[in-house]
Amino acid sequence: MAESKSDSDFLKEFYIPAYIFNDETKFSDLRDVPEFPVLVFINSKSGGQLGGDLLNTYRSVLNEHQIFDVGEEAPDKVLRRVYTRLEKLKQEKDEFATKIHERLRIIVAGGDGTAGWLLGVVCDLKLPHPPPIATVPLGTGNNLPFSFGWGKKNPGTDRNSVLSFLEQVMKAKEMKIDNWHILMRMRAPKEGPCDPIPPLELPHSLHAFGRVSSTDELNMEGYHTFRGGFWNYFSMGMDAQVSYAFHSERKLHPEKFKNQLVNQSTYAKLGCTQGWFAASVFHPSSKNVAQLAKVKIMKKHGQWQDLHIPQSIRSIICLNLPSFSGGLNPWGTPSGRKKNERDLTAPYVDDGLLEVVGFRDAWHGLVLLAPKGHGTRLAQAHRIRFEFHKGAADHTYMRIDGEPWKQPLPKDDDAVVVEISHLGQVNMLATQNCRSKSVNDVSSSTSHHNGEEDDDFSDEDDSRAEPEFRKFGAADTFRIPDEIDISQLS
Secondary structure (H helix, E strand, O other): OOOOOOHHHHHHOOOOOHHHOOOOOOOOOOOOOOOOOEEEEEOOOOOOOHHHHHHHHHHHHOOHHHEEEOOOOOHHHHHHHHHHHHHHHHHOOOHHHHHHHHHOEEEEEEOHHHHHHHHHHHHHHOOOOOOOEEEEEOOOOOHHHHHOOOOOOOOOOOHHHHHHHHHHHHHOEEEEEEEEEEEEEEEOOOOOOOOOOOHHHOOHHHOOOEEOOOOOOOOOOOEEEEEEEEOOEEEEEHHHHHHHHHHHHHHHOHHHOOOHHHHHHHHHHHHHHOOHHHHHHHOOHHHOHHHHEEEEEEOOOOOEEEOOOOOOOOEEEEEOOOOEOOOEOOOOOOOHHHHHHHOOOOOOOOOOOEEEEEEOOHHHHHHHHOOOOOOEEEEEEOEEEEEEOOOOOOEEEEEEOOEEEEEEOOOOOOOEEEEEEEEEEEEEEEOOOOOOOOOOOHHHHHHOOOOOOOOOOOOOOOOEEEEEOOOOOOOOOOOOOOOOOHHHOO
16 A cells, blocks of 8 residues: 555545546635546456446445446447546546546456456547556457566455555556457358357457458458457467367356366366377378468568468467466567577567467477476567468367467368458556566567577578568457447357
């Protein structure tokens, strides 16, 4: 808690008066503008009962008008309403509201899917001064909160825990984070399905992963085109298959998934039953990444290059943050020799590059638990494209920001194409010693040269250049459709 202030004085620094949200009569005694006015978005369905409890606590310590349950009102509607109101007050020369607008911060409490949804909404609004966002870990993996220093364990929901978190928000620094646009295109099939399974089965963290309209510039006649965005990672292969089994089980038996520890234990068991620890036996080589897809990458301001994928790789991860699967860092920090020979860098969250890493099986993944351990580094890329081959398999599994789906693959002559491109950046709030590093942070570049570099584990060679370039569009719709059941969001 703050040392020299009472609770009430401390909370005034976050409190937003009711007139900011509606046309109620202004109070004449409004004097000091809060230094850290916050809007709080909570998924009351996350973390078992924790989400609902946290919602009640925040409403008891702050103005209930600034606290929102995402299950009752979508964040895009809330933010459009709030910013419209602030702009109106600003035009009326309301200095108090103008400063609220300038200082506004956002807290989002939920799993990675909820946090990604909120990030997408802020990105979509294209605000001139987008508010920075702090994330409360209420999910299972909690990679986003962990990357920015907010922890990965579900927090306390009592008054003191909330006050402690608000104090961290007060002291937090702002950081930029890259966000990524994903597009999937497939020809409308002559017969049989070649389409993602029903919308409720699609990943929520893709926000608007629905077909683009017929008037959209990315639409192509005779094709199904889908698009969306992500902030943490895209993965394909056996890790996504295990995740899909977990999410399927949770939808069938939600009563069994009320505790973070139980969730993680169930996840580990499914990794065994799905054959992730004996992949060579249970996972046929025909479903390895190299057999399923041709992969191309583009460096910044470059051309498309073929990316060589070793035949043994069963999972490929395109990583934006240094946290995967509950806090592991698959990329690590390349040694000086790797930096020079393969043009690899440390994993910065705002450098416009994805780290592309491969894994053979779960045993290979366990190397991440060792000091300086990492997966097979394949490349760093500004864009990446997967072209899935005809007849290689009838489906594969994909995952974005912890949300998996089962993707049918083509039976006719046309491939399913997935492209990922850098879209822009959003502002995050981070604790002072968070693991995420900025390319502009002098201290982060220094730390990467002070013993944190890894040993020379075996990595594969980089890809060879291919003279091809293709313009890639960007998404501007990042909201969950109305028909999505918010109770299924992590």
